[in-house]
Amino acid sequence: MMTTFAPSALSGYLIVSGILLTIGLIGFFVRRNLIVMFLCTELMFQSAAIAFVAVGRYYFDYSGQVMVIFILTVAAAEAALALALVVLLHRQNNTLDAETIVELKE
Amino acid sequence: MTEMISILSSLMATPSVPTSEVLHTVNMSWAGFIVWMPLVSLVLCGICAACKVKSKAPAIITVICLGTSFLLTLMLWNGYTQPETILLFDWLQIHWDGGSFVANFALYVDSLTLLWMLFVTGLGTLIAVYASEYMEHDVGKGYTRFFAGVSVFLFAMTCLVMGDNLLMLYLGWEGVGFASYWLIGYFYQKPSAVAAAKKAFIVNRIGDVGLALAIYLIWSTFGTVQYDEITTVLNSKTYDASFGGWTVHAIPYLLMLAAFGKSAQLPLYVWLPDAMEGPTPVSALIHAATMVTAGVYLIIRTYPLFMLDDYALPTVAWVGGLTALLAATIGMAQYDIKRIMAYSTISQLGYMFLGLGVVTSYGAAYHVFTHAFFKAVLFLTCGAIMHGFAGQLDLRRLSGLRKMKGWKIVSYTMLVGCLCLAGFPFTSGYFSKDAILAEAFVTQGPGFEVLGWLAIFTAGLTAYYTFRVWFRVCAGPVYFEPGDELHGEDPSSFHPHAPRFAINFVLVVIALGALLAALPYFVPNETENIHGGWIAEMVHDSPARAGVPGVIVDGGQAEAHGTINYEIGHGDILGMDPHKAMYYISAIVGFIGIGFALFFHLYCRSAADKLRGKLLASRATRWLPTAMEHKWYVDEIYIATIRSPLWILGKLFSLFDRYFIDVALVNGIAGLPRAFARWFSPLHNGAIQSYAISMLGGAFLITLLMLFMPEIVEFLQSLSEQTASTEQVLATMGGGK
Numbered sequence: 001m002m003t004t005f006a007p008s009a010l011s012g013y014l015i016v017s018g019i020l021l022t023i024g025l026i027g028f029f030v031r032r033n034l035i036v037m038f039l040c041t042e043l044m045f046q047s048a049a050i051a052f053v054a055v056g057r058y059y060f061d062y063s064g065q066v067m068v069i070f071i072l073t074v075a076a077a078e079a080a081l082a083l084a085l086v087v088l089l090h091r092q093n094n095t096l097d098a099e100t101i102v103e104l105k106e
Numbered sequence: 107m108t109e110m111i112s113i114l115s116s117l118m119a120t121p122s123v124p125t126s127e128v129l130h131t132v133n134m135s136w137a138g139f140i141v142w143m144p145l146v147s148l149v150l151c152g153i154c155a156a157c158k159v160k161s162k163a164p165a166i167i168t169v170i171c172l173g174t175s176f177l178l179t180l181m182l183w184n185g186y187t188q189p190e191t192i193l194l195f196d197w198l199q200i201h202w203d204g205g206s207f208v209a210n211f212a213l214y215v216d217s218l219t220l221l222w223m224l225f226v227t228g229l230g231t232l233i234a235v236y237a238s239e240y241m242e243h244d245v246g247k248g249y250t251r252f253f254a255g256v257s258v259f260l261f262a263m264t265c266l267v268m269g270d271n272l273l274m275l276y277l278g279w280e281g282v283g284f285a286s287y288w289l290i291g292y293f294y295q296k297p298s299a300v301a302a303a304k305k306a307f308i309v310n311r312i313g314d315v316g317l318a319l320a321i322y323l324i325w326s327t328f329g330t331v332q333y334d335e336i337t338t339v340l341n342s343k344t345y346d347a348s349f350g351g352w353t354v355h356a357i358p359y360l361l362m363l364a365a366f367g368k369s370a371q372l373p374l375y376v377w378l379p380d381a382m383e384g385p386t387p388v389s390a391l392i393h394a395a396t397m398v399t400a401g402v403y404l405i406i407r408t409y410p411l412f413m414l415d416d417y418a419l420p421t422v423a424w425v426g427g428l429t430a431l432l433a434a435t436i437g438m439a440q441y442d443i444k445r446i447m448a449y450s451t452i453s454q455l456g457y458m459f460l461g462l463g464v465v466t467s468y469g470a471a472y473h474v475f476t477h478a479f480f481k482a483v484l485f486l487t488c489g490a491i492m493h494g495f496a497g498q499l500d501l502r503r504l505s506g507l508r509k510m511k512g513w514k515i516v517s518y519t520m521l522v523g524c525l526c527l528a529g530f531p532f533t534s535g536y537f538s539k540d541a542i543l544a545e546a547f548v549t550q551g552p553g554f555e556v557l558g559w560l561a562i563f564t565a566g567l568t569a570y571y572t573f574r575v576w577f578r579v580c581a582g583p584v585y586f587e588p589g590d591e592l593h594g595e596d597p598s599s600f601h602p603h604a605p606r607f608a609i610n611f612v613l614v615v616i617a618l619g620a621l622l623a624a625l626p627y628f629v630p631n632e633t634e635n636i637h638g639g640w641i642a643e644m645v646h647d648s649p650a651r652a653g654v655p656g657v658i659v660d661g662g663q664a665e666a667h668g669t670i671n672y673e674i675g676h677g678d679i680l681g682m683d684p685h686k687a688m689y690y691i692s693a694i695v696g697f698i699g700i701g702f703a704l705f706f707h708l709y710c711r712s713a714a715d716k717l718r719g720k721l722l723a724s725r726a727t728r729w730l731p732t733a734m735e736h737k738w739y740v741d742e743i744y745i746a747t748i749r750s751p752l753w754i755l756g757k758l759f760s761l762f763d764r765y766f767i768d769v770a771l772v773n774g775i776a777g778l779p780r781a782f783a784r785w786f787s788p789l790h791n792g793a794i795q796s797y798a799i800s801m802l803g804g805a806f807l808i809t810l811l812m813l814f815m816p817e818i819v820e821f822l823q824s825l826s827e828q829t830a831s832t833e834q835v836l837a838t839m840g841g842g843k
Contacts, residue, residue, distance in 0.1 A: 098793070104790065
C-alpha cells in the first residue's frame, strides 16, 4: 500500500520548488510594485510548501504536511494584513513604488 | 613646621586660660539692643518693602531704631566703670580633648568700644535723618532698599565694634563689606555704580583673606579668639624670641592686610574713590566716618600683637604716611568735589595709620573721632550741593554759593569742615592731627623723622586742596551750571533747590559736633600720669594703652624690640619739644596751604589755569599735572600688572575648558560611538529590497559556511544535544519532585 517515492521523483518536486523560489526571489528583487512583490513572497511560500510535502512524503513523516497546513494558515492571515497595509500605503503615498517608501532610512 | 606643632600642642595643653578680671557676669543684656535695633529696623524695612510702602515710613523707622541704639550707647557710656563682657547667647562652642574653640555672641564693652559706638550710632542716626530728605526723589522706589541697607550696615558695624571675639568682628567685617557693596551699587542701573560696587567688594576680599588667616593663626597660637583671653595669654608669656614661633610674626602683617583693605590704604585704596558712585549719605556714613575706620579699630584692638614683631608698627607707619601723601597729591588735582573728599579720606586714614605706627593709638583714635565729624559734614555738604544742582560736582562749574539764597548753612558748615580738615588752629582737626605729627618725632623708629616731615608737608597739601574746594565752590562770584541729572528740567531755566530743614538741621548738628570735638582735648585727666584729655581716658582702658601719652610701657616689651623706642620724650624737632613745636609748625603749614588756595582759587583764579598751562607746555614738567590728574595712573598700573594677566589667564583657562575639556574629552568620548555607527548607517537605507538582499546574502553566507566548515555544523549539533540533555535533566528533576 505504501509506495515509496523514487529519489528521482523527489528531485523533480524539489526542482519545481527551487524554480518557484527563484522566480519569487527574482521577482521580489526586480519588481517595484508592492503588490507584485507581495505576490512573489506568496510564491516563495508555496515553493517551501511543495518542498515540505515532498520531503514529508519521502520520509513517511506527516509533520511535513502539518507544516503545510500551518503555512497556508499563516499565509492567509498574512495576505489579509499585507493587502490591508498596501491599501493604506497607497492611500497615504498615492503610489505603490517600493523605492519611494524609505521612511525607515537611518 | 614641627616646631609650630609643638608650640601649638603646648599651648593647647595649657590649662584653660584663667578668665581675667574683666569677665563679669553683670546682667546688662539690655545693651544687646544696641545691636538688635538696627536688625529690627531691617526687618521693618523688609515689611515696608513687602507692603510696597510709598511714604517716608522706612526713614522714620530707621531713624527711630538707630536713635534708640544711640541712646542705649549713651546710657552704657554713662554707667561705664570698667571693661565688661555681656553675653547675649552662646554662638560657637566646640570643645575637644586639649582644646576648644569658643566664640560667643557677646559684647565686649570697654571704653574704646564705647568711643567707637558713640560716633557710629550717633552719626548713623543723623545721617539717616539727612538721607530721609536727600533720597526723597526715590520714595516708593529705592527708598526702602536704601534704609534697609543702612540698617544692615549699622547692624554689622555694631557687631564689628562690640563683639568680644575676633569671629564676631569677622562677621561684622564681612557684613559692612556687604552693606557697602549693597549701597555703592544702589543706582544699579548705572554701569559705573555697578562696576564700583564690584571693585569695592573684590578689593576688600583681598584684605578679608588676611583677616581670616590672621584669626586662624591667632587661635592656633593663643588658643582663643576672645580679646580678653588673648590679652591674658600675652601677659602670661615673656616676650622672648621663641614665643609663638613664626606665627606671631605673621599675625600682624595679615591683620595689616585686612586693615589696609577695609581702610583703603596702599596698595588696596583704589576702591574708595570709586565708591563715591553710591548716594552721598552712604559716602558720608560708610566711606568716610565709620566703616573705613574699622581697620584702625582692628589694629587698636589687637595692638599688643603688633608689638610682637619688630617691623610691624613701622610698616603701618610708613604705609600710612605714604598713603596720606599720595592721596593728598591726587586730591589736589581732581575737579570732582566728592572725589576730592574721597582722596582726602584716604589721606586722613593714612594719618591714622601713621599715628598707630608711631605708637600713638591715642592720636589715631582721636583723629578717627574728629575725622568722623568733619568728614561727614564735608560729604554731607557735597551731597547737598549735588542734590541742589542736579548732580553738579565739578568745582569749575560752581562758584559763590555762600551768596546764594538758601545756601548759607551749607556754605558755612562746609567752611567748618574745611577748617577742621585743614588743621586750622584750635579746631578739632588741629589737635588730633598734631597728636599724630608730634608723635612721629617723639617715637624713635626707622625713618620716623622723615615720615614726620612728609606728614607735615602732606598737612600743607591738605589745607591747600581743602580750601581749593571751598574758595572755588562757596566763595567768589555767583555762578553755576546744573549737572546732568535734571529729571526733565530745562537747563536754561534751572534753579538750584536749596536744602530744606532735615538736611540743614543735620549739617548744623554735625558741624557743631566737629567744632566741639576739640573739647575732649581739654578735659582734665583722672587717671594718673596720662594726659591728652577724654580720648586718652577712653583709649587707656583698651589693649592699646601703650599708645596713650604718659603711659610707660613695661620694660620687657621695649627691651625685646629694638626698632621702636617706646619711652616717651626722646625725640625732638629742631631742638624743641615736638608737642609744643607742632602747634606752631602745623599752624604755619596750614596757613601756607590756605594762602596758596586763597591766591589760586579766589583772588586770581586764572593764575591756577596759567600755572597748569605752563607746566603742561614745558616738556620737563608735563608729567606732573598729567600724572596727578590721572591719579598717578595707579588704576592703569593695576590693570596692566594684575587685572590683564589675570584676565589673560582666565581666558586661557576658558579656552582650555571649552576646547580641551568640552570638545576633546566630553564631546570626543560621546562622539566615538556615533562615528563608529556612521560606518554602518548606510545599511539602513530604508529600501525594502536592500534589506531583502542583505537577508539573502546572510542566508547564502551561512549556507556556504555550513558546507565548507563542517565544524560549525558539529558545533551546532553539540549545542542542540546539550540543550536536549539539560532538558532531560530538568525533566527528571521535575519528575523527582
